[in-house]
Amino acid sequence: MNSVPRQRLVVIGNGMAGMRTVEELLRRAPVRYDITVFGAEPHPNYNRIMLSSVLAGEKQIDDIVINPRAWYADNGITLHTGDPVVGIDAKAKIVTSASGKAVPYDKLLLATGSKPLMPPLPGLDLPGVVAFRDIADTDAMLQAAEAKQRAVVIGGGLLGLEAAWGLKRRGMPVALVHLMPTLMERQLDVEAGGMLQKDLTERGLHFFTHAQTERIMGDTKAEGVALADGRTIPADLVVVAIGIRPNVDMGKVSGLEINRGIVVGDDMATSDADIYAVGECVEHRGQVFGLVAPLWEQAKVCAARLAGDALATYATPALSTRLKITGIDVFSAGKLAAEDDGDEEVVFRDATKGVYRKLVVRENKLVGAVMYGDVADGGWYFDLIKGDTDVSELRDRLIFGQAFADAGCCGGAKGSIDVAAMSDDTQVCGCNGVSKGAIVSAITEKGLTTLDEVRAHTKASASCGMCTPQVQAILSFVTGADADAPEAMCKCTDHGHDFVRHAIIDRQLKTQGEVRKTLGWKTEDGCAKCRPALNYYLLCAWPGEYVDDYRSRFINERVHANIQKDGTYSVVPRMWGGLTTPDELRAIADVADKFKIPTVKVTGGQRIDLLGVKKQDLPAVWADLNQAGLVSGHAYSKGLRTVKTCVGSEWCRFGTQDSTGLGVKLEKLMWGSWTPHKVKLAVSGCPRNCAEATIKDIGIICVEAGYDMVIGGNGGIEVRVTDPLVRLSTEEEVLEYSAAFMQLYREEGRYLERTAPYVERVGLAYIKKRILEDESGRKALFARFLFSQSYAQNDPWAERASGGVDAHEFQPLVVVS
Amino acid sequence: MQDWIDIGTIADIPRLGARTVDTPLGEVAVFRTGDDEVFALINKCPHKNGPLSEGIVSGRKVACPLHNWVIDLNSGEAQAPDEGCTTTLPLKQEADRLFLGLVTAKKKVAHG
Secondary structure, three states, rough: OOOOOOEEEEEOOOOHHHHHHHHHHHOOOOOOOOEEEEEOOOEEEEEHHHHHHHHHHOOHHHHEEEOOHHHHOOOOEEEEEOEEEEEEOOOOEEEEEEOOOEEEOOOOEEOOOEEOOOHHHHHHOOOOOEEEOOOOHHHHHHHHHOOOEEEEEEEOOOOHHHHHHHHHHOOOOOEEEEOOOOOOOOOOOOHHHHHHHHHHOOOOEEEEEEEEEEEEOOOOOOOOOOOOOOOOEEEEEEEOOOEEEEEHHHHHHHHOOEEEEEEOOOEEEOOOEEEEEEEEEEOOEEOOOOHHHHHHHHHHHHHHHHHOOOOOOOOOOOOOOOOOOOEEEEEEEOOOOOOOEEEEEEEEEEEEOEEEEEEEEEEEEEEEEEOOOOOOOOOHHHHHHHOOOOOOOOOHHHHHHHHHHHHHHHHHOOOOOOOOOOOOOOOOOOOOOOOOHHHHHHHHHHHHHHHHHHHHHHHOOOOOOOOHHHHHHHHHHHHOOOOOOOOOEEEEOOOHHHHHHHHHHOOOOOOHHHHHHHOOOOOOOOOOOOHHHHHHHHHHOOOOOOOHHHOOOHHHHOOEEEOOOOOOOOEEEOOHHHHHHHHHHHHHHHHHHHOOOOOOEOOOOEEEEEEEOHHHHHHHHHHHHHHHHOOOOOOOOOOEEEEOOOOOHHHOOOOOOOOHHHHHHHHHHHHOOOOOOEEEEEEEOOOOOOOOOHHEEEEEEEEEEEEEEEOOOOOOOOOOOEEEEEEEOOOOHHHHHHHHHHHHHHHHHHOOOOOHHHHHOOOOOHHHHHHOOOHHHHHHHHHHHHHHHHOOOOOHHHHHHOOOOOOOOOOOOEOOO | OOOEEEEEEHHOOOOOOOEEEOOOOOOEEEEOOOOOEEEEEOOOOOOOOOOOOHEEEOOOEEEEEOOOOEEOOOOOEOOOOOOOOOOOEEEEEEEEEEEEEOOOOOOOOOOO
16 A cells, blocks of 8 residues: 655754644644654753753752653654754745754744843843853853852843742842832732742842843953942842743744744744744734743644644633742732723732732623732632633632632532533643643543652643642542542552451451451562551551561651651650750750751751751760650651640640640650551640640640640641530540540551541541540540550660660661772 | 672561662662562662662562652662662672672763
8 A cells, every 4th residue: 555655844943832732743643744853952852931940959950851852763753952943945845954954844833932032231241141041041050059159130020030049049149130110010910029029038039129230240251230220239140031032033034924923823824834833933913922821722723733624723821820939829810900990909918927819800700810928729710710700609709719709609619620611621730731631531541540640641730739639630530430439558459448457357467468468469568558557557456466567667767767858867856745954955955066966946846856867876866865864756757746735824824724734744645656647736725725726636725614625637738627526624534535536546547647637537426426425435445545555655766776676777787998 | 890799698688678888889778678689779769869778678679768769679760650760789699698799990980
């Protein structure tokens, strides 16, 4: 059979828009074209948006590569990197590159992106002046940062701020010069821009706003920036990040229609029907582009056209912006402010918490949102804007966010994301341009079950993370058919946690080997997921009998310290109820001096953290702390961590009971216990609740009439306020009820399930039935807890400081010089 | 040239565990599986340089303690979908003694 000769497609530009077009084209028409790609940079295709994360040290270059060279080879694409195209003969349909290659084409795609906008400043060509556009610029900035020199960034938009923050993170003193009175004025209103400037100033950036740069100072290299008002700022590195302009060079050499960018129609074709263009180099209906979302849309339409679909047309989608500075949350979409009397602004401001949001409503539709501080609802607002949704029903609750608005109108569908209503084309992840359809097919085709797997395979929510709730919702929706079947513990077994725990008790299984053999494990010695869980379940079921398997514990529990990112450890001695003494403090200070411990920090749990301890020093550190009577604080364990207290009636004029004393008693009762996940307690001396008991696993709030016991709180990723369980009248009751709840959680909580999700799973009514209504059951739980504790309360530091236990953990086998 | 360095006996390494050896190449992790197989790898996860010797060993794999990448002890390869590879070193056992193969020439090892 004769095959139809393939057409030749040449792509100029190896960036995000060009390669996305090629990806889409390969999906639609895998064999239609022989594809040749020219890239001016010497790298494969990478995610330019994430360069700021590379600069800030949060990602490596390798992390941001979208398509490695193997991808080009696998798809039969000829790739020429570091070889820019210099000529196009549109009549003969041939492109020529800098190195002299001449390649004929049937269709040509221009995706040459943009160039940094460089103002006509004297001194711009001095060494030490860079733009922030590509890997080479980023490398230059990183090199300067290594020398710890001073930097000035010109431009207070998205790019300039991310550049400034990245350099600051790398240890450089950084000043930022901005022409306008407020930062990011195209995306933020004056109020949010002001909050941003205040926060970044507190983080050590210096700002010169309303400042016109006159010239770059220096003779042989950049030495500073001179402003029009006469001020000068010394600098060894000057980063110009005032904006971008479309790179139209290729349009010029091929004689295409050019305005600000290379002019394209709704079909993404230029004035030459065989030459298409996508991305930041184009101008569509008078608009040029700098954000990524419209690029994905252009790529899709262009690919469809190249594949022969004569109907695909492009329209610019609504745009949203997010700043990638860790810990600074900014979101904006649509209009920044009311434009006329018909528009309404709704503003919410909480200066103390640093939260601000403004919505712009026009004819019962949301047309704009600016958020600062808390941007969790950004995606929801953006959906309302994109969907042109009538918000008149939600109008008076809209500003408080989705959870509140939904609860008000439809009886508490909390934060629900209507996955079924989303079309397959709906773009879920803006950073990586991943649609709902792509996520669904990855989940079904590859059998993905966790968010991490979805991230690994699709990159959805892997960059800024803002779309995580949507991705999670899609995952639940797609895999939801099996929602009734319990999730298997891991890939070693099909059994869920609860089944395995019951089997351990019912069938009297007393070792991990027995469990795996009896229950048909698929692996000989389990995996890093199931082994720690089985170890805990056996320890809980057979106290005093089961021998703890340290090889099934995570490193922190094995060496009784917390591993840090550089492989050193942190050491936290227990301070009962947060109380300490001058002698203990002296001992801690002496240890810090003796072992040259670089960081000493007070923790959120009212203790002291010694950070940066070398592994081989741990036994000696513990021995010295033990000498002063200090024991392990179990700051590393799935077990009792801290009991936080306020000073209570002993000192406080509001205190109703001895909260500190009660906290110490609780801690003495519960220390050393192993639990499914970490457990934190707090005791507050009055309802002012200074010990923050309402976000703890167990909280006690003292009142005149006794003690209110609350359970299931959490201050972590998903904050959950405790549920009130009972009011008790004596300290003895508090100890009994608390220990009984602790034991119930120990026996029923799944490994790595905190009390908050445990309480939500079984329901408060069930807990009340077990702890309040069944007195003998409660006393039995209490007794089982005490029995278990009789084996658990040994200081692990003392056991190891003396060299007896696990000595091999702390010394190398041999040292080869 | 390659030297075989005596690093002790297999009994010095806990089963399903690891010990480290300080070498001019940096720390080397020596693993022992449940079946008493032994492997030597540079003690750095390809992801963020986590100390693999501190991970949980199961089968012929170790899970890095920092971010749970799973590394094959035999090949040094990360388990998909993660991508990366840790350098493995030759290790031989004679009777119960273990010998680590180290290149001791003064040539610098290239870091990619």
